[in-house]
Amino acid sequence: KNAKENRKDYYTTFQEMSECNFIHRGLQIIADDCSQRNQLGHVVKINSDDDEIKNILEDLFNDRLNIDKELWSIFYETCKLGDNFYEVIPDSYQNPKMIARIRYLEPERVNRIEKNGKLAFYTYTADLADPEEIAFKSPTSEKDEEKVIYKLEPWQIIHFRITDKDYYPYGGSLLKSGIRTFRRLQLLEDGMVVYRLARVPERRVFKIDCGNLPTAEANRQVQKIADNYRTTQILDDQGN
Secondary structure, rough: OOOOOOHHHHHHHHHHOOHHHHHHHHHHHHHHHHHHOOOOOOOOOOOOHHHHHHHHHHHHHHOOOOOHHHHHHHHHHHHOOOOEEEEEEEOOOOOOOEEEEEEEOOOHHHEEEEEOOOOEEEEEEOOOHHHHOOOOOEEEEEEOEEEEEEEEEEEEEEEEEEEOOOOOOEEEOOOOOHHHHHHHHHHHHHHHHHHHHHHHHHOOOOOOOOOOHHHHHHHHHHHHHHHHHHHOOOOOOOOO
Protein backbone atom coordinates (compact mmCIF):
# COMPACT_ATOMS: atom_id res chain seq x y z
CA LYS A 1 0.00 0.00 0.00
CA ASN A 2 1.10 3.57 -0.61
CA ALA A 3 1.21 6.39 1.91
CA LYS A 4 -2.29 7.59 1.04
CA GLU A 5 -3.85 4.19 1.73
CA ASN A 6 -1.85 3.88 4.99
CA ARG A 7 -2.79 7.39 6.11
CA LYS A 8 -4.70 6.31 9.23
CA ASP A 9 -1.86 4.02 10.31
CA TYR A 10 0.57 6.92 9.93
CA TYR A 11 -1.69 9.10 12.09
CA THR A 12 -1.52 6.46 14.84
CA THR A 13 2.28 6.33 14.57
CA PHE A 14 2.66 10.13 14.64
CA GLN A 15 0.35 10.34 17.66
CA GLU A 16 2.48 7.74 19.44
CA MET A 17 5.64 9.66 18.55
CA SER A 18 4.22 12.94 19.87
CA GLU A 19 3.75 11.31 23.30
CA CYS A 20 7.52 10.97 23.54
CA ASN A 21 8.71 13.84 25.74
CA PHE A 22 11.43 15.35 23.53
CA ILE A 23 9.34 15.07 20.34
CA HIS A 24 6.37 16.68 22.08
CA ARG A 25 8.60 19.52 23.25
CA GLY A 26 9.98 20.02 19.75
CA LEU A 27 6.46 20.38 18.32
CA GLN A 28 5.60 22.81 21.11
CA ILE A 29 8.57 25.02 20.22
CA ILE A 30 7.51 25.11 16.55
CA ALA A 31 3.92 26.00 17.51
CA ASP A 32 5.21 28.69 19.89
CA ASP A 33 7.37 30.26 17.18
CA CYS A 34 4.54 30.19 14.62
CA SER A 35 1.93 31.80 16.87
CA GLN A 36 3.77 34.78 18.32
CA ARG A 37 1.54 37.74 19.18
CA ASN A 38 2.08 41.21 17.75
CA GLN A 39 2.12 44.51 19.66
CA LEU A 40 -1.68 44.51 19.74
CA GLY A 41 -1.76 41.05 21.33
CA HIS A 42 -3.06 39.24 18.24
CA VAL A 43 -1.50 36.40 16.24
CA VAL A 44 -3.04 37.62 12.97
CA LYS A 45 -2.75 41.13 11.55
CA ILE A 46 -5.44 42.14 9.09
CA ASN A 47 -4.64 44.77 6.47
CA SER A 48 -7.27 46.25 4.18
CA ASP A 49 -7.93 49.64 2.57
CA ASP A 50 -11.64 49.06 3.24
CA ASP A 51 -12.41 49.71 6.91
CA GLU A 52 -15.67 47.77 6.70
CA ILE A 53 -13.93 44.63 5.43
CA LYS A 54 -11.24 45.02 8.08
CA ASN A 55 -13.84 45.29 10.85
CA ILE A 56 -15.72 42.22 9.56
CA LEU A 57 -12.56 40.13 9.44
CA GLU A 58 -11.40 41.29 12.87
CA ASP A 59 -14.77 40.34 14.30
CA LEU A 60 -14.54 36.93 12.58
CA PHE A 61 -11.00 36.00 13.58
CA ASN A 62 -10.71 37.68 16.97
CA ASP A 63 -14.22 37.29 18.39
CA ARG A 64 -16.04 34.39 16.76
CA LEU A 65 -13.13 32.09 15.81
CA ASN A 66 -10.90 33.11 18.73
CA ILE A 67 -7.88 32.65 16.47
CA ASP A 68 -5.52 34.02 19.14
CA LYS A 69 -6.15 30.87 21.16
CA GLU A 70 -6.82 28.33 18.39
CA LEU A 71 -3.86 29.09 16.11
CA TRP A 72 -1.35 27.41 18.45
CA SER A 73 -3.17 24.08 18.36
CA ILE A 74 -3.70 24.43 14.60
CA PHE A 75 0.07 24.65 14.06
CA TYR A 76 0.81 21.89 16.58
CA GLU A 77 -1.64 19.36 15.11
CA THR A 78 -0.74 20.21 11.52
CA CYS A 79 2.98 19.73 12.16
CA LYS A 80 2.31 16.51 14.08
CA LEU A 81 -0.02 14.74 11.62
CA GLY A 82 0.50 16.73 8.42
CA ASP A 83 -3.28 17.23 8.20
CA ASN A 84 -5.73 19.27 10.22
CA PHE A 85 -9.43 19.54 9.41
CA TYR A 86 -12.00 22.03 10.68
CA GLU A 87 -15.66 22.25 9.74
CA VAL A 88 -17.11 25.68 9.07
CA ILE A 89 -20.32 26.09 11.08
CA PRO A 90 -22.61 28.84 9.69
CA ASP A 91 -25.24 30.59 11.76
CA SER A 92 -27.87 28.75 9.70
CA TYR A 93 -27.70 26.06 7.03
CA GLN A 94 -30.98 27.17 5.45
CA ASN A 95 -30.14 30.86 5.25
CA PRO A 96 -26.47 31.36 6.16
CA LYS A 97 -25.31 34.92 6.71
CA MET A 98 -22.10 34.51 8.70
CA ILE A 99 -19.65 31.96 10.12
CA ALA A 100 -20.60 31.15 13.70
CA ARG A 101 -17.58 28.98 14.63
CA ILE A 102 -15.26 26.25 13.42
CA ARG A 103 -15.33 22.64 14.68
CA TYR A 104 -12.27 20.39 14.91
CA LEU A 105 -12.61 17.08 13.08
CA GLU A 106 -10.48 14.02 13.73
CA PRO A 107 -8.30 13.62 10.59
CA GLU A 108 -8.81 9.84 10.36
CA ARG A 109 -12.57 10.42 9.97
CA VAL A 110 -12.21 12.81 7.03
CA ASN A 111 -11.58 11.87 3.41
CA ARG A 112 -10.71 14.34 0.69
CA ILE A 113 -12.29 13.37 -2.64
CA GLU A 114 -10.73 14.81 -5.78
CA LYS A 115 -11.72 14.43 -9.42
CA ASN A 116 -9.34 15.28 -12.25
CA GLY A 117 -6.94 16.84 -9.75
CA LYS A 118 -9.53 19.19 -8.27
CA LEU A 119 -11.32 19.02 -4.94
CA ALA A 120 -14.88 17.72 -5.39
CA PHE A 121 -16.07 17.23 -1.80
CA TYR A 122 -15.19 15.80 1.61
CA THR A 123 -16.67 12.88 3.53
CA TYR A 124 -16.85 12.60 7.30
CA THR A 125 -17.54 9.33 9.12
CA ALA A 126 -19.32 9.64 12.49
CA ASP A 127 -20.30 7.05 15.09
CA LEU A 128 -24.01 6.87 15.82
CA ALA A 129 -23.22 5.82 19.40
CA ASP A 130 -21.62 9.20 20.10
CA PRO A 131 -24.22 11.80 21.21
CA GLU A 132 -22.06 14.64 19.87
CA GLU A 133 -21.94 13.05 16.44
CA ILE A 134 -25.70 12.46 16.40
CA ALA A 135 -26.14 16.20 16.84
CA PHE A 136 -23.86 16.82 13.84
CA LYS A 137 -25.88 18.46 11.07
CA SER A 138 -25.13 18.19 7.38
CA PRO A 139 -27.26 18.44 4.23
CA THR A 140 -26.22 15.04 2.84
CA SER A 141 -25.51 11.80 4.69
CA GLU A 142 -25.57 8.02 4.33
CA LYS A 143 -26.44 5.84 7.31
CA ASP A 144 -25.89 2.24 8.34
CA GLU A 145 -26.36 0.46 11.68
CA GLU A 146 -23.22 1.77 13.39
CA LYS A 147 -22.03 4.87 11.55
CA VAL A 148 -23.13 7.71 9.32
CA ILE A 149 -21.09 9.17 6.46
CA TYR A 150 -21.63 12.85 5.72
CA LYS A 151 -20.86 14.50 2.42
CA LEU A 152 -19.49 18.01 2.92
CA GLU A 153 -19.00 20.68 0.30
CA PRO A 154 -15.50 22.16 -0.18
CA TRP A 155 -16.48 25.42 1.56
CA GLN A 156 -17.56 23.47 4.67
CA ILE A 157 -14.07 22.16 5.45
CA ILE A 158 -10.84 24.03 6.16
CA HIS A 159 -7.95 21.69 5.39
CA PHE A 160 -4.58 22.68 6.83
CA ARG A 161 -1.78 20.53 5.40
CA ILE A 162 1.97 20.41 4.87
CA THR A 163 2.50 19.74 1.18
CA ASP A 164 4.10 16.36 0.53
CA LYS A 165 3.79 14.58 -2.82
CA ASP A 166 4.11 11.17 -1.13
CA TYR A 167 0.84 11.79 0.73
CA TYR A 168 -1.05 13.81 -1.90
CA PRO A 169 -3.84 14.96 -1.69
CA TYR A 170 -3.17 14.90 2.05
CA GLY A 171 -0.28 16.45 3.95
CA GLY A 172 2.94 14.98 5.34
CA SER A 173 3.96 15.19 8.98
CA LEU A 174 7.20 16.83 10.09
CA LEU A 175 7.82 13.59 12.02
CA LYS A 176 7.85 11.43 8.89
CA SER A 177 11.62 11.21 8.56
CA GLY A 178 11.98 10.12 12.19
CA ILE A 179 9.72 7.04 12.10
CA ARG A 180 12.54 4.52 11.62
CA THR A 181 14.70 6.11 14.35
CA PHE A 182 11.71 6.18 16.73
CA ARG A 183 11.07 2.48 16.12
CA ARG A 184 14.73 1.70 16.83
CA LEU A 185 14.49 3.65 20.07
CA GLN A 186 11.44 1.62 21.06
CA LEU A 187 13.25 -1.65 20.32
CA LEU A 188 16.27 -0.52 22.35
CA GLU A 189 14.10 0.40 25.31
CA ASP A 190 12.21 -2.92 25.15
CA GLY A 191 15.53 -4.78 24.89
CA MET A 192 16.84 -3.01 27.99
CA VAL A 193 13.71 -3.98 29.96
CA VAL A 194 13.98 -7.63 28.91
CA TYR A 195 17.71 -7.66 29.75
CA ARG A 196 17.10 -6.21 33.21
CA LEU A 197 14.32 -8.68 33.94
CA ALA A 198 16.56 -11.56 32.86
CA ARG A 199 19.34 -10.35 35.18
CA VAL A 200 17.10 -9.93 38.24
CA PRO A 201 17.54 -13.51 39.58
CA GLU A 202 21.33 -13.21 39.23
CA ARG A 203 21.34 -10.21 41.57
CA ARG A 204 18.99 -11.73 44.15
CA VAL A 205 20.58 -12.39 47.57
CA PHE A 206 19.50 -15.31 49.77
CA LYS A 207 20.40 -14.84 53.43
CA ILE A 208 20.74 -18.20 55.20
CA ASP A 209 21.15 -18.38 58.98
CA CYS A 210 23.88 -20.94 59.79
CA GLY A 211 24.07 -20.17 63.50
CA ASN A 212 27.45 -20.88 65.09
CA LEU A 213 28.46 -23.63 62.64
CA PRO A 214 32.12 -23.79 61.61
CA THR A 215 32.96 -22.29 58.22
CA ALA A 216 33.24 -25.64 56.42
CA GLU A 217 29.98 -26.91 57.93
CA ALA A 218 28.22 -23.62 57.15
CA ASN A 219 29.31 -23.86 53.49
CA ARG A 220 27.94 -27.41 53.28
CA GLN A 221 24.66 -26.24 54.85
CA VAL A 222 24.34 -23.42 52.30
CA GLN A 223 25.15 -25.80 49.42
CA LYS A 224 22.55 -28.28 50.68
CA ILE A 225 19.83 -25.63 50.72
CA ALA A 226 20.85 -24.48 47.22
CA ASP A 227 20.65 -28.06 45.93
CA ASN A 228 17.17 -28.41 47.43
CA TYR A 229 16.00 -25.32 45.49
CA ARG A 230 17.29 -26.85 42.26
CA THR A 231 15.73 -30.29 42.73
CA THR A 232 12.56 -29.70 44.74
CA GLN A 233 9.35 -29.28 42.70
CA ILE A 234 7.00 -26.56 43.91
CA LEU A 235 3.28 -26.76 43.05
CA ASP A 236 0.92 -23.84 42.88
CA ASP A 237 -2.77 -23.82 43.82
CA GLN A 238 -3.73 -25.15 40.37
CA GLY A 239 -1.32 -28.08 40.61
CA ASN A 240 1.12 -26.67 38.05
